[in-house]
Amino acid sequence: MLQVALAQVKTHARRFIAIGLAVMLAVGFLVATLLVGSSTQATLKASIGQSFNKADAVISSTDYTKPLSSANFEAVKKVSGVKESYAQLSAQIQVSAKEGSFNAQLQNTAPSAALQSGSLIKGNLPSAPNQVAIDQQSAERQQLNVGSTVTLSNAKGEQAQATVTALIKPSNDPKASGMAQMLASSQTVTPLATLPLSFDTIQLKLDSPLSQSSKTAIEKALQSTGLTEYTVLNSDEQTTAVMKQMTGGQDVLTIVLLAFAAIALIVAALVVANTFAVLVAQRTKELALLRCVGANRSQIRNSVLLEALVVGVISSLVGIALAIGGMAALVAVLSTVPGYEFATFEANWLAPTVGLIIGVLLTLVAALVPARAATAVAPLAAMRPAEDATLSNRSGRLRLVIGGLLIVIGGLALAAGAVSANLMIAVPGGAASFIGLLLCANLFVPRLVSGVGKLAAPAGVPGKLAALNAVRNPGRTTATAAALLIGVTLVSMMVTGAATARSAFDSTLEDRYPVDVLVNDGKYTPQQLNAVKNLPGVTQTVGVPKVGELAGNSAGTPVYGISTADANLLLSTPQNRVQPGQLLMPKGTKATSLPMLAKGSAAKELPIAQATVDYLPVMVNLETVSAPDGAEQQVWIKLAPGQDNGQLLELQGKIAKALGVQDYQVAGGALIKASFNQVIDILLMVVTGLLAIAILIALIGVANTLSLSVLERTRENALLRALGLTKRALRGMLALEAVLVAGVAALIGVVLGSLYGWLGAQSGLGSLTAVMPNIPWLQLLVIVLIAAVAGLAASVIPARRAARLSPVEGLATD
Structure with missing residues (x-):
């Protein structure tokens, strides 16, 4: 054998x-x-x-409440066998330069090259106070070079002037990504760091590689300072x-x-x-x-x-x-x-x-x-x-019972997970229901293929034969369709889930952030506001002045004024536009009226209207209270739709530069929305690409089924040719068979995927916001068309092989 x-x-x-x-x-x-x-x-x-990479021993604290201190550093420096020591200190800072401001991570340089990890590209590493090095990419982006002057400031407003003395190679450390990387001497970093000083790591250069005896000596030195939660590792172990x-x-x-x-x-x-x-x-x-x-x-x-x-x-x-x-x-x-x-x-x-x-x-x-x-x-x-599994035999009845139970139990679990917004219940429930549908597929897929096959009747004899051949072997047709069904269902689920999640998130952001971009209070000139309004991507720019504050129990809460015309331009929801003679308060305010104190006038009780959002300052119409001269104001900006995350980040920097503020002071729902949509788009692209492998395998199955079917029906096809069926008609018949199976599998997959995608989004986001189904009809139609075209392509080789065989040779085949 x-x-x-x-x-x-x-x-x-x-x-x-x-x-x-x-x-x-x-x-x-x-x-x-x-x-x-x-x-x-x-x-x-x-x-x-x-x-x-240059340290023989790296010391880290494992208790974030007790970071490494100067006492720990001084103790390990004295351990026998320690040649060089480096206490790594870092600070998150804001850097101001001629071309604008940006965030950076500032780190102190090592005392010697033996422990310095930064790679020099140009200039000299900082060796004195008020000198800094910056990574080359950030320097090019901010138009800095050796000799440029910058201002460093921390969250407390403490500042230091510094001169760029070197350009360094950007670090590959993922923790340092997303911001500029800068080096400076400890004298420069210390005043900007959080007090009391705490070190990220303490790195040591030893006489020999880290051994158990040297590790024990270092641990004893650390314990003598009271440190109990720590690690002493070599560079490979630390990474x-x-x-x-x-x-x-x-x-x-x-x-x-x-x-x-x-x-x-x-x-x-x-x-x-x-x-x-x-x-x-x-x-x-x-x-x-x-x-x-x-x-x-x-x-x-x-x-x-x-x-x-x-x-x-x-x-x-x-x-x-x-x-x-x-x-x-x-x-x-x-x-x-x-x-x-x-x-x-x-x-x-x-x-x-x-x-x-x-x-x-x-x-x-x-x-x-x-x-x-x-x-x-x-x-x-x-x-x-x-014998195929049908309701008339034991195999079919057993499959129906098991599949039906999985559909019912899994469907109930999926629904429960969606209602309770619990993914841990919804995911296994959805998987069980889908397996149940696959088990029962033999009972409905052939009938669907046969029903859809009637649409091929206008194609004449080839169309009618294609519909019959597609269901001649129901088990084989079902297995072929099931393979494609899995891939299409998952792709449709991801597409629908992403569209539904994006819609829900956009709705939530619109509730929380009624304005695209909002800039914090400041004294901005009309020229600055005009400069922002003229930026590409900006459609409206309005200054919203501070006109007073609330009195009574809410004393001190600022009140901002806006005109009716500006409110109509910027706020799409009528309930968020304050009317004359009212105070507009954030959603959830229980009071019906509150006193407002404007500059130079007595407190005035005003009735309250509630906004539809939580994140809106207390507003009054400028017809009720006029803005005082020189008042601080917020800047509200409306952006042109359709800008991606990169464009918005670039626009954020331009707005900050035009108004003379830091980048982080320019915020709003548009920036958050763009970042979220970018993440969804990337994940969707990656997931679809991965699932394409499964769909490709399934299409190989379609081509294989058709090829074996052609071999199985060699004499039948030859007889059809002998009776007058042309080569073109034979190829058309086989192509229609493949399109029928692939098309029906794609249609079922799209319907199931849309349902699973919506319920999945509901179970994942239901606790955060109302989730309404958002079916991307155009994308789903494209998926069905791609599956049908791919099925057609899968039929090319089998159809050519069948048409190439002459009727005489085919009839002679055993």
């Missing part, structure tokens, strides 16, 4: 191509995911470790510890990618099982003949499983090789990109081993049911295709 199995693989290799492609893609995805995990860890070590701290001890990226790899494996298993079922059905006479010459049931079963083993091993090895080569090439290219030189590829024995084992097991398990079906071949009997 071993020779029979090997002969089958060798002789009919073409029949195993789709199985091999499906397994190869799934295993390659899995191995690449594991390599992403190991390479990510290696890359993080290369980036985080840059801060410690690993920091990495675990940043990820919570888990590799979240790898976990997420493994979830998508699991989806790809499930889809591949469906394709493999479907393909082997068709192969067994095609070899009925051959299997019956083997039984006649003495082969028993176990030998027949083992023969099919051996075929699966050979295909699984070869395909898995190819997938592993492609994954390793692809990841190595990707990291090599990434390391040549400026700013990503630290990207590191790290292979390990676990990834290919797991990939090979999973690939082989997947193929064997998927082939197990077809292999058992093969043993049903009785001697002197031609095997018929296995």
Whole structure:
């Protein structure tokens, strides 16, 4: 039987191509995911470790309430064997320059080059007070160079003038990303740092690498100062510890990618099982003949499983090789990109081993049911295709009961999770209901394909034949549609969930931030306001002056004035526009009237109108109270729609520069909304790209089903040709079959995905805001069209092969 199995693989290799492609893609995805995990860890070590790469010992406090102090530093400096010591001090500061202001992380330089991690590009590192170095990227962005003068200030308003003496290479440390990186001497950093002084780490250069004896000596010195919660690690151990701290001890990226790899494996298993079922059905006479010459049931079963083993091993090895080569090439290219030189590829024995084992097991398990079906071949009997699961047989009834229970129980759990806004209930409930639908798919998918197939009737005989052929083998059609259904459902779920979450978040922001951009109180000139109004991307700019304050129990609360015309320009909700003779208070105010005290006049009791939002200052109409001369004012800005996060961040800096304020004083819902939408768009793009692997595998299954169906129906197709069916009509018939299966699977997937996406968004965001379904009809239509076109493309090769065979050759085929 071993020779029979090997002969089958060798002789009919073409029949195993789709199985091999499906397994190869799934295993390659899995191995690449594991390599992403190991390479990510290696890359993080290369980036985080840059801060410690020259130290033999790194001391950190593990109790944030008791950071490292000067006493700790002085104690370890005196330990025998310590050559150099560096207490790392940092401060978050605001930097003002000619071109504007920006945030920066200021860190003190090491006392010697032996522990200095910063890489000099130009100039000289700071060695005296009032000298700073800045990373080259920030310097170019802020138009700074060696010799430029800047002002450094902390949150308390303490300032220091400094001259740029050097440009340094930007740090790869993820904790330092998002802001400028600057170095200065300890004399410059200390006055700007939080008091009492606390150090991030204490780094030591020793006579020899850190040993247990030197570690014990350092620990005794620390304990003598009263420090009890700390770590003393070498540079590799320290970077690993920091990495675990940043990820919570888990590799979240790898976990997420493994979830998508699991989806790809499930889809591949469906394709493999479907393909082997068709192969067994095609070899009925051959299997019956083997039984006649003495082969028993176990030998027949083992023969099919051996075929699966050979295909699984070869395909898995190819997938592993492609994954390793692809990841190595990707990291090599990434390391040549400026700013990503630290990207590191790290292979390990676990990834290919797991990939090979999973690939082989997947193929064997998927082939197990077809292999058992093969043993049903009785001697002197031609095997018929296995009876499909329907309501008229035991298999169908059992599948219906299990699937129905999962649909009901899972659906109730999903609904409960959505109502209670609990993802921990909704996610398993949704998964259970979806599995139930897949189990019951054989009961409704063929009927749907048959019903939709009536739309192909205008195509004439090819259209009618396509509808019939698509449901000739309901089990095979269902398995093929199910593989595509999984991918389309998940993509549709992500698209709908993202659109619903974006809509809910936008609505929440509009409730909290009725103005696009708001600048804090200041004395702004008309020229400054005009400069802001003339900026590209700004449509309206209004100064909202402080006209007085509340009296009585709310004494001291500022009151701002706005004209009716300006309110109409900036505020879209009529309830947020204060009318003459009223006070407009934030949502939730219980009082019905309050006294207001304006400059130069007595307190006046005014009735209260409530705004629809929480985050709105107390407002009065300027017809009720006029603005005093020289009053401080807020600046309210309305922006042109459609600007992305990068444009808004650039505009934020321009507004701050025009008004002479710091960047952080320019805030508003538009900036938060853009950041949130950017995150959603990136996640959606990544998730859709990952799920594309599963959809690609499913489309391989569609092409494979059609190819095997063509082989199965060689004589039938030849007879149709002999009766007058043209090559073009034959190709059209096969194309319509593929489009029917792919289109129906896509339609079902879009409906299910939309429902799951909405309920998922409700369960995740329901506790924060009202979540209304937002169905992106255009995107979902594109998904259906792509699936149909992909199904059409999958039919090209099988259709050409069928049309190429002459009627005479086809009728002569056994």
